[in-house]
Amino acid sequence: MSGRLSVVGLGPGEAAVRTPQAEAALAAATDLVGYGPYLARVAAAPAQARHPSDNREEVARACHALGLAADGRHVAVVSSGDAGVFGMASAVFEAIEAGPPAWRRLEVEVVPGISAMFAAAARIGAPLGHDFCAISLSDNLKPWEVVAQRLRAAAGAGFVVALYNPLSRARPWQLGAAFDLLRPILPGATPVVFATAVTRPEERIDVTTLADADQARADMRTLVLVGTKATRRVERPSAPPWLYAPRRGCA
Amino acid sequence: MSGRLSVVGLGPGEAAVRTPQAEAALAAATDLVGYGPYLARVAAAPAQARHPSDNREEVARACHALGLAADGRHVAVVSSGDAGVFGMASAVFEAIEAGPPAWRRLEVEVVPGISAMFAAAARIGAPLGHDFCAISLSDNLKPWEVVAQRLRAAAGAGFVVALYNPLSRARPWQLGAAFDLLRPILPGATPVVFATAVTRPEERIDVTTLADADQARADMRTLVLVGTKATRRVERPSAPPWLYAPRRGCA
Numbered sequence: 001m002s003g004r005l006s007v008v009g010l011g012p013g014e015a016a017v018r019t020p021q022a023e024a025a026l027a028a029a030t031d032l033v034g035y036g037p038y039l040a041r042v043a044a045a046p047a048q049a050r051h052p053s054d055n056r057e058e059v060a061r062a063c064h065a066l067g068l069a070a071d072g073r074h075v076a077v078v079s080s081g082d083a084g085v086f087g088m089a090s091a092v093f094e095a096i097e098a099g100p101p102a103w104r105r106l107e108v109e110v111v112p113g114i115s116a117m118f119a120a121a122a123r124i125g126a127p128l129g130h131d132f133c134a135i136s137l138s139d140n141l142k143p144w145e146v147v148a149q150r151l152r153a154a155a156g157a158g159f160v161v162a163l164y165n166p167l168s169r170a171r172p173w174q175l176g177a178a179f180d181l182l183r184p185i186l187p188g189a190t191p192v193v194f195a196t197a198v199t200r201p202e203e204r205i206d207v208t209t210l211a212d213a214d215q216a217r218a219d220m221r222t223l224v225l226v227g228t229k230a231t232r233r234v235e236r237p238s239a240p241p242w243l244y245a246p247r248r249g250c251a
Numbered sequence: 252m253s254g255r256l257s258v259v260g261l262g263p264g265e266a267a268v269r270t271p272q273a274e275a276a277l278a279a280a281t282d283l284v285g286y287g288p289y290l291a292r293v294a295a296a297p298a299q300a301r302h303p304s305d306n307r308e309e310v311a312r313a314c315h316a317l318g319l320a321a322d323g324r325h326v327a328v329v330s331s332g333d334a335g336v337f338g339m340a341s342a343v344f345e346a347i348e349a350g351p352p353a354w355r356r357l358e359v360e361v362v363p364g365i366s367a368m369f370a371a372a373a374r375i376g377a378p379l380g381h382d383f384c385a386i387s388l389s390d391n392l393k394p395w396e397v398v399a400q401r402l403r404a405a406a407g408a409g410f411v412v413a414l415y416n417p418l419s420r421a422r423p424w425q426l427g428a429a430f431d432l433l434r435p436i437l438p439g440a441t442p443v444v445f446a447t448a449v450t451r452p453e454e455r456i457d458v459t460t461l462a463d464a465d466q467a468r469a470d471m472r473t474l475v476l477v478g479t480k481a482t483r484r485v486e487r488p489s490a491p492p493w494l495y496a497p498r499r500g501c502a
Contacts, residue, residue, distance in 0.1 A: 090380030129341030133384030153408035
């Protein structure tokens with residue numbers, strides 16, 4: 001058997017937001033590799049080995065998966081959302097680049113998924129309907145000054161901003177610092193959305209403004225969206241407002 | 252019957268990259284509304300009315316769909332990729348905001364899809380694996396100077412850039428102008444990807460560099476990705492290289 005490896009985006013949560021292509025890649029695997037809580041979202045199949053691992057061990061997990069594939073297994077590495085967006089795909093290619101030459105001969109595919117940012121946006125309208133960017137607030141691997149520079153550049157140029165990895169127990173201040181950086185650049189009325197556990201039973205969507213944005217509303221499962229001067233708010237009777245980015249894309 | 256409207260992201264092309272949630276929204280509709288070639292991707296269902304329209308009539312199409320929903324129909328408005336990313340969702344909310352108050356009481360949902368940028372990225376590795384942005388090069392609705400400012404800001408701050416609507420018969424020079432703007436900011440060796448008709452039978456992926464990037468490689472179906480100084484290229488024997496953004500996200 002010739003080994004292969006699929007990096008599979010599971011989508012944000014429920015299986016209805018997972019593509020048939022992803023389901024087929026999962027079903028064809030002899031081995032599933034991933035962060036434990038993500039693996040738990042995949043229905044059990046007989047004769048399929050599961051290799052759960054802890055968080056923040058991406059490269060070790062990728063090397064393990066590549067080793068299994070090099071031994072002839074059909075491996076699916078799972079990632080939440082889209083595997084290419086702050087997910088496992090980059091870790092797999094980092095491991096391939098640094099690993100034995102044989103790993104470059106493996107059949108590797110990346111299966112895209114519905115990203116957290118698009119699932120969150122869909123829940124409240126079309127806030128990403130024009131030019132936008134995604135920034136990870138994690139400074140585990142890049143200096144905070146790089147994060148700060150990107151926040152300033154994005155807000156100054158009129159991009160809607162999606163903030164990934166807003167905070168964690170080990171990084172408790174980054175989201176508040178991001179709001180503080182943005183406040184001199186954007187009006188206080190700029191819409192801010194906290195979208196937590198989107199499409200999961202515990203989903204929670206809070207819409208507020210930059211002036212009132214409080215990082216205490218976020219946890220590790222939260223995706224934060226920051227609008228622009230152009231973002232529109234459509235009030236509705238007896239329902240939360242819709243937010244959208246007008247197609248002209250500027251104020 | 253109480254009317255409702257779903258804005259459905261069909262994904263980039265083949266049905267294997269369309270979610271069950273999207274299929275369910277299409278199947279539940281009494282009326283399908285959309286740009287003709289996108290409607291043609293949806294399997295015919297008996298007793299379902301189809302309302303194809305031409306390109307560049309987004310707001311008229313949205314008003315038509317909302318009028319049908321206000322008459323009690325169950326309407327699905329289709330969009331390629333993710334409906335919230337330079338798709339029909341913004342046009343629908345623009346129409347709701349400007350339309351009769353009754354439209355604000357309609358049940359409206361946005362169903363996310365696999366966006367062209369993530370489908371394209373998956374085909375060549377993980378080039379969007381760190382901070383990135385999406386910019387529409389269309390200056391039909393926003394001044395070119397806004398586009399230019401966003402390109403400079405994004406490249407200067409180290410974002411990977413996905414270029415939507417790179418060019419058309421009516422806008423033949425914008426993509427070349429974008430490359431010219433980026434060349435003084437990014438090294439000539441920066442990877443550039445032309446991903447055309449991703450997941451469709453005529454799919455074509457060209458990997459080149461910013462120095463060699465020629466807008467003649469693109470057409471209306473092309474998504475262009477521009478890397479950063481940090482983008483890595485992993486050579487493979489007898490196969491095209493992988494591209495990825497390292498998880499540290501900066502050079």
